[in-house]
Amino acid sequence: FKSTKERKPKKKQNVSADGENQEEKVTSGSDSGLRVSSQVDEYEQDTSDEEDIRNTVGNIPMEWYKDYPHIGYDLDGKKIFKPIRNKDELDEFLDKMENPDYWRTIHDKMTGTDVCLSDEQVDLVHRLQQGKFGDVNFNEYEPAIDFFSNEVMIHPVTNRPADKRSFIPSLIEKEKVGKLVHAIKMGWIKPRRPKETAPQYYDLWAKEDPNAILGRHKMHIPAPKMRLPGHEESYNPPPEYLLTDEERQVWEQQDPDERKLSFLPQKYLSLRAVPAFSRFIQERFERCLDLYLCPRQRKMRVNVNPEDLIPKLPRPRDLQPFPTLQSLVYHGHSSLIRSISISPSGQWLVSGSDDCTVRFWEVCTTRCLKTMEVGGPVKSVAWNPAPSISLVAVSYGENVILVNPGLGDRLICSATDQLISSYEEPEEVKDQQVQWAVPEGKAQEQGQRLILTHPKAVKQVSWHGRGDYLACVMPDDGSSLQVVIHQVSRRRTQNPFHRNKGAVQCVSFHPSRPYFLVATQRYVRVYNLIKQELTKKLMANCKWISSMAVHPGGDNVICGSYDCRLAWFDLDLSTKPYKVLRHHKKALRGVAYHKHYPLFASGSDDGTVIVCHGMVYNVTACFCFSSLALSHISFYSVREWCVSIFSPQLFGLIDVYIANHIYSNLGCIVTITLPTLSSSQVRKASSSFALTLHCPKL
């Protein structure tokens, strides 16, 4: 392939060659500037100018003369005529075939002649093509002679005398150096620091100095370590640690801060399948933030045994007697029982209910001895505490009736009747706010002895210990007539207060001293009835007092309130509660004191009655039982041997809880089963010795 390529240009040259190159040769041989000859003439060798200028047209495209007979002008300004060319393709071909110098013949466009190159010229072309020097004799690698070297020669290269500046120190340099020195002195420039050669790590704690432990280190709180992972973080956890679909949904909906687990537990069948954890860098970053941004604090972990927190109280068993067992149920009322009261002899019980009846019961047998219908739902009943009088005050609507039930001692009953009927009208009749009337006919037969008609509805009645005075409460926020005190023997009524001090909730006479206690919403006021002044104002720390009871000793008062509190006042100590108990979950409705034992009970809307054993040094809850909604409770405390509590229930039942051991002393336990009680209640009440008494509905 190479060879053919070399040949090609030759052929081209051959083609352009002419048949009449013989005569051309002669001229080119003598005049060609390309020819290297050894002529003496200096100007003949000079190639600086355009060499052989026979045609003066200059460097123009020769096509312009294509259509003319001449090809340009010579130095004398005469036309140079084109040689007569009669060569055609065939001539050309023949020339190429026959002429051995065809390859070195070129066509000179300027003169229109063919020139045959000499051997030297061809050689020169070859050399130039190879990138060599044109001159064969030129040695490009001649040894260089360094004249201006460090070696001092005997003879100077030049004879020039040395400059003055070559032996005088340079001022400019001096200035520059001075500046640098100054800069270094001033610390503006610092010399390059030497590279450190000391090893990067060494034994830092080679000498552990005990003095190095400063107060700082003692105060320092080390960061808590990362929490160690649990089973749920395993790549193959036990199946119960995986979240179910619901749990997963919950997890996804939760705020990231609220989540219990910061990741979703996942199970992979093999280690190969475990991917990278996408939050790895974040978690590490969060740890970093915690380390330098979180305030640290030493927190004392409360490491208490919860059992130690429970106060050490005497065992309830040691505080007996107190009621523990439900033993009697009084059945008869058809609606809610509002109030109950026990006769001073302890034999009888009176109850008033919303079904507009008052019933009298024998306590021990639960037999209803008498039922009296009144004209409205009964709000309150109270048995006269004087043992020599048999009188019950019953309030319904705006009326209070005094009833002689005619139970018990005949003499007492008749004495009571006499007492009431012996009343003589005074001479001058005062205008009273309460109408006193004597009932007639059926009412009289039923035992009603007096009817007191009040201007407003009466909520509560309360007897004085002697049995002559009766206080009635007519709660009304806006009026000064809220409490009236009646004297039964003289049928007189008086309004002790002229000013309204808030809605009165309940009142009570002091058992031994001439005090009168009035409970308003927040305070209990103690009035001295003789001096007619306010003695004390007890601040019950509660919102709304519901009930109040005075201890028979007279020194202690308890108040129940609708905000679940029971406040215990010691009248000797302070006007603030000595103790506030919050045992109940709902509003208290009734509180009661036992006459002999240090017991008090509270009944609440949450359906429980709590009996507490309260001594001055501590209070112990003894017993708690549940019943349905309660309205009023009272202790049965007449006979010393019997401690029981009455708690009227919704739907007209009165439960009686009796101290267990009293009955055990008696040697037997009697369960009275009423048809409304379920078998489970029977079981609860029964003991190992049981006798079941079936009785019909009372």
Added chain:
Amino acid sequence: MGGLQKKKYESGSATNYISRNKARKKLSLSLADFRRLCILKGIYPHEPKHKKKVNKGSTAQRTFYLLKDIRFLMHEPIVGKFREYKIFVRKLRKAYGKAEWGTAEKLRGNKPGYKLDHIIKERYPTFIDALRDVDDALSMCFLFSTFPRTGKCHVQTIELCRRLSVEWMNYIITLRSLRKVFLSIKGIYYQAEVLGQIITWLVPYQFAHDHPTDVDYRVMATFTELYTTLLGFINFRLYQTLNLVYPPKLDGKGEEESRAESEEDYAMDSERYMEKLSALSASLVRVVSTAEAEEAELDHFPAEGEDGEKLAERLKARQDQDRQEKLFEGLKFFLNREVPRESLAFVLRCFGAQVSWDKSLCIGSTYDVTDETITHHVVDRPSLEKQYINRYYVQPQWVYDCVNARMLLPVEDYFVGVTLPPHLSPFVEEKEGDYVPPEKLKLLALQKGERPEQEEEEEEEDNDDSEEEEDEDQSDDEDELKGMEEKQALGKASSVKVTPGEAKPVNRQRAEQEAKAEEKRLAVMMMKKRDKYLYDKIMFGKKRSVREANKMSAKRKALDEASKANKKKKLKK
């Protein structure tokens, strides 16, 4: 009597605290520098007791530092270095701005740097203090060593982290102090005991990270700067205690032999040494070439106030530990190419096993697959074509479970293609009342030396029977009750009569219990308000944990039953 009037906020807690911004101004540092300083010096904010007082009456949210801490920071020489660096940056910027390349070059030559040696010494005055705090340092170094060498942080840091973590691993191998390993979904947790300190660190799986955008890498880098310094010094000291050469050198015996041709393909000359070190297959050179029989029996002295029992206990614990350290002694492992090589090599070598892998997988393999003496071949693929007879083919979890169980578990559960038993966390120590997964119970039984598998099934059957019986009992009771109620209904119709009652058997124990419970209930009622609150809180927590445990066990029971039913179905089919 008069004296000066006291002004507010001029004494007491208001003067003991300083807000972050004020502290920053006091130190005349930028926020970034202040942050860096706090990280390096280990200064953390404090929560004042009375925030409003400290905040001079304002309730705005502020971070407070102790004034004492800030005063302490003022003496820190590094603060000066920070300022110098700031000036340097300013000068350099100026030089570049003016295109004074020579000045810039000169400045760069004098780039101010700082060392953290004194800070480490100051923060951790004793070596044990430093060891105690090395957890986070290790986790961070292991994380950084897996970062790509592009962006995010300096290549030098990554290389240093890699070097330090490899040194640490080599140390743990030499000491044989690895205790627990846990494969979690986050990464692999390792726990080792070094000089009595329990050290736990987390290594991510070998995957590329997708770098989050909400992470400040400067903070991480500052921490890493501190941690690399700390870890370097710790490593040096630890190597010294074991008489090892630091920086670590591989044992000379293997040096020439292992210069096989394949290594040239694997790593460049400059990197080969590091790579070989990180292959974890060869042991390290000691300063004093100790004889093999250094295992002189230690004398045991009872510590002060320690009785014989405790001593015996301690001795036993020591023996257990020794046994664990030699768990894989004499076993020869071969790792297939799909298992995590570094982790397994590390764990196996920590317990005395010989380990190798395919030559093309990594540098430093010591024997070939064809070696007849290989006892265990770790495989993590569903099936294997060519199997040798005289070796077990186990899945990688076997190794980790064995380490955590401190004994060689039966290999049957871990054969190739077998569904693996759950992998439990060795860090969980169940207290009384906590939920314990049944696998853990099984493991505990195994550790005691029982083989409970067959018995368990029988037990399960027994349980079923007894449950059925109970059900029957209950139904009997109900029948009786019904009968009684009917009788009572009949009795209602009749008039008064007295019948001999039935003596009800009284369960004295139960009655007593009930009485006690009632007593307690009443006592709880009588509690003081303050105590009650605490009591309620404690009881709430207890109840919740019990509830959770119950929930877990119920879940497990349901799952087990479901799987049983599935099995039965399959069998029937």
